Amino acid sequence: MSKVVAKLLTDTQIALHSAQSDPEISALLTQYGYNPETLAEGVALYEAAANLHHGVAANYGRQYAATDRFQEQWRTVNAVLKRQRQIARVAFRTDRDRRHRLALATLANRSFANWIAMATQFYDAALKDEAALNRLAQFGLTQETLVDNQAKVLALVEEKSRQSRRVGNARQMTNKRNSAVKALRHWLRDFIDICRLALVDNPQALAKLGALMLTTHGRRARATQPEDQLVAHGTSTAEDPPPDDGATL
Template sequence: MKKSGVSVADIVYTSSMRINNSIGDAVILNAVSNYGYNQEKLSEGVVLLEDSEHLVQSFDKEHGDVKAAYAQRDKQQENANVTYRKIWGIAKVALKNDTSAQITLQLSGRRAVRVGKWFLQTKSFYTNLLANTDWLNAMSKFGVSEEMVQAGFNEIKTVNELDEVIKREKGDAQNMTQKRDDKLEELYEWVSDYEEIAKIALMDQPQLLEKSGIIVKN
């Protein structure tokens, strides 16, 4: 079994055909048993195959969890950014004559987009605004209460929490990828060795080799 360019699905499918068809056919089993691949030995392959299939399924789940975490974080950031933009926009008007507020709250210039910089920028805005009673009083004249500012701050903190979830999920996915790949490598080597022995054991019965998916070129 050549590994170059072989997908995970192909490795699992081909291994299943080699192992299960050999165990399920008495003639094949008898022939390969003479070369060390008896029922017990083939059962080792079954265990490797089952472990590989389980890890492939776990891999899919972990990577699905990563995608779901990204979607949840992005949605939360989108909502939090709407709130932030409203409060920030009002602050630009309410505090337009306060030089300290203009600088401290970054009431001019571009707004950050990438999550990390966005969180730092919005966190600084909310933290400094909430710490200044005069600024909060000025904001209240435009319909923005301290409670509204705090609620906006809580929204961006939730984004950060969800970003931490992504990091954890990505770590789990990476660990699962390594486990899956290691087990598939072990399965591949086991089946490759078995394939070479089967070719010898069934040299005079190519139709049985084909039953296991082993094609021998003339």
């Protein structure tokens, strides 16, 4: 849908520029109430929609960058966690109590929230259990190594929060843009009809107003049609789980 909005804005810019700058067209439109002041209202609506449309693109660019950064960090942290959980499964192969307390069972629902809960439980339980730490150290998994990746898990929560804010900002900007486009289309409904009426005997002048006069921009079918929501720009909110949780042992 963003291409539809971009075309609408381009077509509107051409039509309004011609209506304001061409003396013949301007004179004819003035007879139907579209004097310079009225056209200026349309220009203001166009500029508001165009500025917000550009803002939407910028916000989604930042959102995509934040999402990519988050998922790359998640994959990296999970790769270490996966190996550590595999080691723990070997270390506590016959210790059902510690396997439960360290959350070593397969992660059934691998949303980020469940993944974080599992990772937090694993590190908290392991680091509070001296006997478990000693057992893990026998397999080369030291307390320092556990603490290091635990810190990265906590940092990942902060990165997720930043990524979520980007999603919210992009959605908010899109809603504002959609409202501005709706207002512009509402104004264009009468403008298009009056242009066609005023210039009905002057097709050359009508052609100068461009493609806007040949489309249904601003007509009833478009006046209330919602523009691209978040889904039109990609639905990723960085909830894709890591490839696996190392539950192979």
